[in-house]
Amino acid sequence: MxxxxxxxxxxxxxxxxxxxxxxxxxxxxxxxxxxxxxxxxxxxxxxxxxxxxxxxxxxxxxxxxxxxxxxxxxxxxxxxxxxxxxxxxxxxxxxxxxxxxxxxxxxxxxxxxxxxxxxxxxxxxxxxxxxxxxxxxxxxxxxxxxxxxxxxxxxxxxxxxxxxxxxxxxxLPAASEKDVTVTKFVPAVKGDRPDLTNAKVVVAGGRGVDSEENFHTEVEALADALGGAVGATRDVVDLGWYDPIYQIGQTGVTVSPDVYIGLGVSGAIQHTSGMQTAKKIIVINNDDDAPFFHIADLGVVGDLHEIVPLIVEELAKRK
Structure with missing residues (x-):
């Protein structure tokens, strides 16, 4: 060969x-x-x-x-x-x-x-x-x-x-008159978090986060505390809560982090197909029948609005 x-x-x-x-x-x-x-x-x-x-x-x-x-x-x-x-x-x-x-x-x-x-x-x-x-x-x-x-x-x-x-x-051969060329670049603004597709830790939020404000104060807060990237489900993107470039799943990006944490994510196949190769999957959801619990390594049934702030607080104490 x-x-x-x-x-x-x-x-x-x-x-x-x-x-x-x-x-x-x-x-x-x-x-x-x-x-x-x-x-x-x-x-x-x-x-x-x-x-x-x-x-x-x-x-x-x-x-x-x-x-x-x-x-x-x-x-x-x-x-x-x-x-x-x-x-x-x-x-x-x-x-x-x-x-x-x-x-x-x-x-x-x-x-x-x-x-x-x-x-x-x-x-x-x-x-x-x-x-x-x-x-x-x-x-x-x-x-x-x-x-x-x-x-x-x-x-x-x-x-x-x-x-x-x-x-x-x-x-390489020189460009011909038929080639399409880019005349101007506008670089994407990079934040302090790791790139989503290369991150070792990904914290993703779903419809269960309940609002755009909660997405920033809870999903982003936990990602920052862990030094991880932020992801979103299609529902969140369709609702306008987060930018489409952070969508994980069949119509988004595929991630394979060491740790994936899903907050208020039900676990529809459209989303899990983009992250189920993660080494460890943690789910926090108040619906104990959510499909995500079937593939999670650790599942927490409860109110994420109460649990996430406590996790962020505990992580801050350990730094």
């Missing part, structure tokens, strides 16, 4: 967690090539990290306008590599990853599977469907099958087997 190509996701000089997951998942193949798309030199601070995660080769696909061309540079880089030496391609699932995967499938005449949770050496993949109620093994065709991997589905070993990390570079 030829090398597997992994698209590196990074922020400045730090590799993002999904990259480690992709490299770990791709280890079922003969070798792993990590592809860094960016300006000249962008790969340099990432080399040691990628090698430590198990990358056998690191390819820097260099272009002067990679940020302005959105998904095209990544699609160019991966299609050029796979056209010369076919092999499976792994990218992180999501709006951007799925867009890249679709373009690659068209260019390489290969099949694509989105939101897989495991890739196998025979090129099949495991998919968790119908709100994670059923797992299926799915085959895909083509010389360079493409997979988008669900965030948090693969556990990176505490001490991965290092790879050789052999570095090479090549120039």
């Amino acid at each position: 030829s090398t597997a190509y992994v698209l590196v996701e990074y922020d400045g000089d730090q590799v993002l967690p999904i990259t480690g997951e992709l490299i770990t998942a791709a280890k079922v193949f003969e070798s792993v090539t990590a592809v860094v798309v960016g300006a000249a030199g962008a790969h340099e601070p990432l080399v040691s990290q990628l090698a430590a995660l198990g990358a056998d080769a690191i390819v820097a696909a260099v272009g002067a306008d990679t940020a302005q061309r959105v998904v095209l540079p990544a699609a160019d880089a991966l299609s050029m590599l796979a056209a010369g030496a076919p092999g499976p391609i792994l990218v992180g699932a999501g709006v951007t990853g799925n867009e890249i995967a679709g373009r690659l499938a068209a260019r390489l005449a290969s099949g694509v599977l989105c939101d897989v949770v495991q890739v196998n050496s025979d090129l099949t993949a495991l998919m968790s469907i119908f709100g994670d109620a059923i797992e299926v093994s799915t085959a895909v065709g083509g010389s360079s099958p493409i997979y988008t991997m669900r965030h948090g589905a693969t556990e990176v070993p505490a001490k991965p087997t290092p790879g050789a990390g052999v570095v090479s570079t090549f120039e």
Whole structure:
């Protein structure tokens, strides 16, 4: 089996967690090539990290306008590599990853599977469907099958087997007049809390929080006390209590924290499909028949408006 190509996701000089997951998942193949798309030199601070995660080769696909061309540079880089030496391609699932995967499938005449949770050496993949109620093994065709991997589905070993990390570079083609380019960026304002998809602790609120004010004074307060991120159910977002970017579930983001705490969340499958891979699940709800209690490691039946302030108070005493 030829090398597997992994698209590196990074922020400045730090590799993002999904990259480690992709490299770990791709280890079922003969070798792993990590592809860094960016300006000249962008790969340099990432080399040691990628090698430590198990990358056998690191390819820097260099272009002067990679940020302005959105998904095209990544699609160019991966299609050029796979056209010369076919092999499976792994990218992180999501709006951007799925867009890249679709373009690659068209260019390489290969099949694509989105939101897989495991890739196998025979090129099949495991998919968790119908709100994670059923797992299926799915085959895909083509010389360079493409997979988008669900965030948090693969556990990176505490001490991965290092790879050789052999570095090479090549120039990406220049933008053509047909390319879509971004002329202005407005960076998202980052708060003091961890990013939702990468957080070790997630505190999520549901309709049972009762109001937008309570969401800020209780859900956010507990998240701040634990140094965690804030999540929300679709009901909360539809009610306008919290921003849609924090929605967890089938129509939101998928999280896989060490600890997930659900406050006033009933546990509908639309929500639990986006968080049930959390290592520990804690639920506080006054309805003892709430479905969430069936998957919780710890369930507390009671009034969250009374319980949460007591927890925050106790955590403050312990700092």
